[in-house]
Every structure is written in structure tokens, then in C-alpha cells.
Amino acid sequence: MAFPMGALVTTSWLFLVALVPLPNVHANSWSHAAHNMVGRRNKMVSISPNSPDRVSWPGPWAKAHATFYEGGPRSFGGACGYKDVVKEGYGLDTTALSSVLFKNGQTCGACYELKCVDSPQWCKAGQPSIFVTATNHCPPNFDKPGDDGGWCNPPRQHFDLAKPAYLKIALYKSGIVPVQYRRVPCKKQGGIRFTINGNPYFNLVLVWNVGGAGDVTAVRVKGNKKVINWTNMKRNWGQKWESTDMLVGEKLTFSVRASDGRFSVSRNVVPSNWKFGQTFQGKNFT
Numbered sequence: 001m002a003f004p005m006g007a008l009v010t011t012s013w014l015f016l017v018a019l020v021p022l023p024n025v026h027a028n029s030w031s032h033a034a035h036n037m038v039g040r041r042n043k044m045v046s047i048s049p050n051s052p053d054r055v056s057w058p059g060p061w062a063k064a065h066a067t068f069y070e071g072g073p074r075s076f077g078g079a080c081g082y083k084d085v086v087k088e089g090y091g092l093d094t095t096a097l098s099s100v101l102f103k104n105g106q107t108c109g110a111c112y113e114l115k116c117v118d119s120p121q122w123c124k125a126g127q128p129s130i131f132v133t134a135t136n137h138c139p140p141n142f143d144k145p146g147d148d149g150g151w152c153n154p155p156r157q158h159f160d161l162a163k164p165a166y167l168k169i170a171l172y173k174s175g176i177v178p179v180q181y182r183r184v185p186c187k188k189q190g191g192i193r194f195t196i197n198g199n200p201y202f203n204l205v206l207v208w209n210v211g212g213a214g215d216v217t218a219v220r221v222k223g224n225k226k227v228i229n230w231t232n233m234k235r236n237w238g239q240k241w242e243s244t245d246m247l248v249g250e251k252l253t254f255s256v257r258a259s260d261g262r263f264s265v266s267r268n269v270v271p272s273n274w275k276f277g278q279t280f281q282g283k284n285f286t
């Protein structure tokens with residue numbers, strides 16, 4: 001198989017994640033979206049009230065467990081493709097998700113409110129909430145049972161938090177605590193960022209700093225010369241989206257669909273003299 005250079009990653013488990021077949025973007029979701037489009041072109045609009053994957057805010061509380069992991073800002077973004085979560089504005093309030101919650105990268109960028117519950121001896125007094133962004137995958141460990149070390153094994157709902165986030169809700173010594181969690185809207189500064197990597201025959205675009213739902217279900221791109229029609233990008237891994245269209249030399253417009261059914265069109269945000277490795281800022285959800 002053609003494996004993109006830009007997707008090469010350093011750790012072996014991450015490599016495996018990248019090879020897992022990813023669900024295809026629903027082909028009809030765009031037409032559904034377009035059908036319901038209201039408002040002016042060029043503006044972000046609210047659509048698809050009946051979209052099955054719509055998130056209403058805040059989401060319902062659910063139960064899970066949380067642990068923490070050490071590591072630097074770079075490791076906190078591994079399986080989602082984010083490079084340096086601190087520089088990219090996610091801070092240290094980030095989490096890795098078990099496979100059931102991670103959904104092959106679909107939930108990268110989603111935001112959660114978590115509280116430590118039902119464990120007075122290990123929870124911080126007053127049960128404070130933390131607000132974390134999903135930036136990584138907690139891979140299963142099938143050598144261990146789900147109730148003893150294999151915390152991220154299916155079907156467990158598990159948050160492996162960056163240590164600074166964990167220590168806001170639970171004591172260091174606890175190791176693992178029960179939590180309740182719910183989806184909340186993501187608040188971001190500035191626009192959605194598009195970082196273009198790859199080569200002329202294989203573009204790999206990292207979509208990050210997404211507000212609102214925070215996670216992306218579909219991305220489309222078009223240029224202004226030859227690639228004049230919208231083309232669907234495909235999720236490669238995490239929040240990296242691929243296209244084999246020849247985009248070099250084209251002024252680019254991106255359309256991003258979030259998991260709540262809304263989409264945001266960033267028109268002509270990439271000038272025609274763009275280079276691989278550069279990042280561009282588009283419109284955001286609020």
C-alpha cells in the first residue's frame with residue numbers, strides 16, 4: 001500500500017493505529033448539509049438539526065474511569081496528529097481516549113467535562129470539574145484484563161489524562177478513579193488551522209484548533225484553477241485528512257463539517273504560492 005511519508009510516526013503502536021481501516025465519510029452527509037444550508041455564502045451556518053451524530057450541549061453525563069500518563073506536550077497529541085498540543089493552544093488539559101471513545105480518530109479535538117466521583121478518598125475535595133480536549137488514543141493492552149491494567153481495552157470508556165489535568169481532580173496516589181463525563185463545546189482562539197504536509201501527489205492536511213463540537217467528520221477542498229469542484233478529503237489518521245488532487249499552485253478553500261452537523265467554509269484561506277509545512281487560518285465554529 002502507498003503509505004504517505006507525512007504519516008510516518010515514531011512509535012510502533014501509533015503505526016498500527018494508522019493502519020487500522022478508517023470509516024468512510026458518509027457520502028450523503030454533504031448533500032444533506034447543502035440541502036439544509038441557510039444564511040449567506042461565506043458565512044458559517046447552522047444546519048442539519050436532525051443529523052444523527054449531532055451533539056447537543058452539554059451532552060448527557062456518563063460514567064468512565066480515568067488514569068494519567070506522563071509525557072511532554074508532543075506525546076499528548078500523538079494519535080490525533082497534533083504536533084505540540086501546548087503550542088497549538090490545547091494546553092495541558094488534554095486526554096487520551098480508549099478505543100471505544102476514540103472511534104478511530106473521529107473524536108480527536110472533542111471537549112469533555114470530567115469530575116472525579118464515588119471515591120471520596122481519592123477525589124479532590126469539592127469534586128472540581130476539568131475541561132479537557134481529546135488529543136490522543138489510549139491503545140488497548142490485551143495482555144491485561146480490562147479491570148486490572150487494561151483500562152483502555154474495549155468496551156471500557158476510559159480517559160488517560162495528561163498528568164496536570166488528572167491532578168486537578170484526583171490525588172496522585174490514586175492511580176485510577178471513577179469519573180463522570182460529558183461532551184461540552186470547545187472554546188478556541190482564532191480560526192480553524194490547516195497545516196498542509198505531504199508532497200504534490202499526496203496532500204495530508206492537519207485540521208486543528210476547531211471550536212464548537214471540536215471534532216471533524218468531513219473535510220472538502222477546492223482550488224481556483226484546475227481543481228474547481230469540491231473534492232472530499234479522506235481521514236488518513238487522527239485529524240489528518242488526505243487528498244490526491246494536485247493542489248500545488250491553487251488558491252485553496254476548505255469546508256469542514258463538525259460532528260454536530262454544522263460546517264464552516266474557509267474561502268481562499270490558502271494563497272496559490274503555499275508551501276508544504278505551512279499553516280493557514282480559516283473560519284471557526286463558535
Ligand SMILES: *[C@@H]1O[C@H](CO)[C@@H](O)[C@H](O)[C@H]1NC(C)=O
Pocket residue numbers: 226227228229
Ligand atoms: C466540475 O463539475 C462539473 C459539474 O458536475 C463537471 O461538468 C466538470 O467537468 C467538473 N470539472 C472538473 C475540472 O472536474
